[in-house]
Amino acid sequence: MNITGTTINGYVFNEFIDSGGFGAVYKAEKDGKTYAIKIFREEYILKEFRQRGDKNRIQREISILKAVNHPYLIKYIDDFTLISQSIPSIFLVMEFAEGRTLRKILDTQGPFEEQQALNIFSKILDGTQYLHNIRGDDEGKGIIHRDLHTKNIIIDVAGDIKIIDYGISKIIDYSSITKTGYILGFPPYMSPEQITDSKNLDKRSDLYTLGVVLYEMLTGKFPYEFSNFPELVDKIKNQPPTPPRIHRSSISNRLENIILKLLEKEPYQRFTKIEMLANSIKQDEIRLTEKEYDISPKFYSILWNEKGILEEYLKSNKSPLNVILPAHHQFQQKWMFQLDRMGIFHKMVDPSTIRLAYGTYTNTKGLTKLPYAPTNFQVITPEYLHDYKKQKQYVGAVLSEQLNLGADVLLSPFHYTHNTTILPLSQRNPVAEWFDLDMKLLKESIDYRNEKAPDKEIYAGICLNGESLNDPLNKRIVLNHFSTFECDGYLFFVDGIERNTSQITLFNYLDTLIQLQENTSKPVIAVRVNIGLGLGILCTGVSAFSMGTSRFESFTENLYKEPSEPYNLYERYYFPSLLTTIAVERKNPTKLAAINDVIGACQCNYCKGKSVIEVIKNPNSKLHFLHMVNKDVQIIKTLTDVKSRLNYFIERISIAKKMYEKLTGVFTSQDAIYLNNWEKVFNELLRRT
Numbered sequence: 001m002n003i004t005g006t007t008i009n010g011y012v013f014n015e016f017i018d019s020g021g022f023g024a025v026y027k028a029e030k031d032g033k034t035y036a037i038k039i040f041r042e043e044y045i046l047k048e049f050r051q052r053g054d055k056n057r058i059q060r061e062i063s064i065l066k067a068v069n070h071p072y073l074i075k076y077i078d079d080f081t082l083i084s085q086s087i088p089s090i091f092l093v094m095e096f097a098e099g100r101t102l103r104k105i106l107d108t109q110g111p112f113e114e115q116q117a118l119n120i121f122s123k124i125l126d127g128t129q130y131l132h133n134i135r136g137d138d139e140g141k142g143i144i145h146r147d148l149h150t151k152n153i154i155i156d157v158a159g160d161i162k163i164i165d166y167g168i169s170k171i172i173d174y175s176s177i178t179k180t181g182y183i184l185g186f187p188p189y190m191s192p193e194q195i196t197d198s199k200n201l202d203k204r205s206d207l208y209t210l211g212v213v214l215y216e217m218l219t220g221k222f223p224y225e226f227s228n229f230p231e232l233v234d235k236i237k238n239q240p241p242t243p244p245r246i247h248r249s250s251i252s253n254r255l256e257n258i259i260l261k262l263l264e265k266e267p268y269q270r271f272t273k274i275e276m277l278a279n280s281i282k283q284d285e286i287r288l289t290e291k292e293y294d295i296s297p298k299f300y301s302i303l304w305n306e307k308g309i310l311e312e313y314l315k316s317n318k319s320p321l322n323v324i325l326p327a328h329h330q331f332q333q334k335w336m337f338q339l340d341r342m343g344i345f346h347k348m349v350d351p352s353t354i355r356l357a358y359g360t361y362t363n364t365k366g367l368t369k370l371p372y373a374p375t376n377f378q379v380i381t382p383e384y385l386h387d388y389k390k391q392k393q394y395v396g397a398v399l400s401e402q403l404n405l406g407a408d409v410l411l412s413p414f415h416y417t418h419n420t421t422i423l424p425l426s427q428r429n430p431v432a433e434w435f436d437l438d439m440k441l442l443k444e445s446i447d448y449r450n451e452k453a454p455d456k457e458i459y460a461g462i463c464l465n466g467e468s469l470n471d472p473l474n475k476r477i478v479l480n481h482f483s484t485f486e487c488d489g490y491l492f493f494v495d496g497i498e499r500n501t502s503q504i505t506l507f508n509y510l511d512t513l514i515q516l517q518e519n520t521s522k523p524v525i526a527v528r529v530n531i532g533l534g535l536g537i538l539c540t541g542v543s544a545f546s547m548g549t550s551r552f553e554s555f556t557e558n559l560y561k562e563p564s565e566p567y568n569l570y571e572r573y574y575f576p577s578l579l580t581t582i583a584v585e586r587k588n589p590t591k592l593a594a595i596n597d598v599i600g601a602c603q604c605n606y607c608k609g610k611s612v613i614e615v616i617k618n619p620n621s622k623l624h625f626l627h628m629v630n631k632d633v634q635i636i637k638t639l640t641d642v643k644s645r646l647n648y649f650i651e652r653i654s655i656a657k658k659m660y661e662k663l664t665g666v667f668t669s670q671d672a673i674y675l676n677n678w679e680k681v682f683n684e685l686l687r688r689t
């Protein structure tokens, strides 16, 4: 329909401007003011938005858009529906922006000079940042523009900008329009995830599009050359973009790096927020976080029954110890709070929430006493935490308990029950439900921290099955989701990572830890891994690992399904040169003697001059462990780059292999197989650094 010349609702339609995308735009006047009015058929709106009655969300969405007020964003002023020839259409009235579209400017005068491009681009960022931070309809998700191409940016003669068309594509059902021949979005600006899963976008999709916009402003070209749509889609999804300096060599290296980061295929590889992008452009380096986190190598000791050991250890070691206290151990460890007052711990409290998800928890000491343990023989399940009020209450109880226990860093509650691999968000299964629930609880935890303990850092607790990370889709889901949260670090529990884990599982596990830390610049702690592998993890650049003082430590789900810890007659003794602890019989430590005969006895303060019976006795074997592990960590700390750390660890592996060759009287060749696996995996990590 052409309505030029008509008057509707007092608006005089005096000029047709454009029929881009899913509607037409007219210039109109009312009471002496000029407006732009976008008209589109109601049937183009997604069904879920146009359901009648309470469920009609069109008005809610539009009223959110109408509340937007920013100098660089076009203002939505009014809206109404008109039925013409029994077809209802939506009229969206906007302020009229004078100027030309960025598209038109590029078409007529070619690319911008770097500084000029950045001046305009920083305004585009200002406007988009405002949109992203609006408390919108989806639990504070903000407004994602979704269609931020150069046609939707208008620049006036003074160089000021107006971004138009934001937020609308969210409510449009493109499949209904595609039938009419219209292709959704403008393809060269679409992020890879917009092509594959346009309903589950987050703000980082806009960041991709901004990368294309900046690329084009500087080079006058798109990041991909293409002659048809399928070719373009394939390139967006699978091919690296052409570096912008190929088109224009004067672009600074720093700016090229920023653009390439924006054009990464996976959201977690881009910036997490516009703020970080804007800062990186202003400053001279790429910054991923507002504050700088300490990601230097650390060991966290999981506390169990270590009073005497710690008192003794602290006599000669004054520097603070990183510890993780399982919340349900607190009742047997009142002593810890006395030591704690001396300020010698940097402490996290593991809320022990994983255990509360198993029926066996009522048999484990301490768990039932936790203030957030369910009563009446209930266990924590997604059903139990179904209601958001219950979630809020649960998170409040878990975190206030950590504050009571003097935690230096808070930890969101996390859970794990599995027996299958994760398939979050696609089809429902118990693991997916836990995954989604834990993310909800994390979000709730961050809100709690912001409100009740703004000075404390909060880490996300994550618990997953190791083998599930072998599926690239699962790995991406984990990284893309957890990297969005405004937490300060991650505590990563993975089921099934032990000494003999297969190469592929070990590689994907390590790669997930590395990617998470690298792409967020926030510390990642690998929890409950054995000493040798733990040191290897530090050498990959991952910030920390934790284990108990020399106890057997791999995390397996079965541990929590069994009612109590099995008693054993063995003590674990750490052999740095074998990169592992070995079980030695307490009363008859012949194995220790046999190994020492070949590799030489330890000369640390806690072993020197003692008989093997004395050495293996508590607290000596544990003091030896604490001393040696901290010594190892100190050595890794002195190696500043990942390459030299990985080389160091690979060297340690080859030393250990040689030791095993000398120890054929004590070990079989099977016993040393883990070293071959590690060697291959760590060499692969080195190769790609």
Ligand SMILES: [Zn+2]
Pocket: 602, 603, 604, 605, 606, 607, 608, 624
């Ligand atoms: Zn020793």
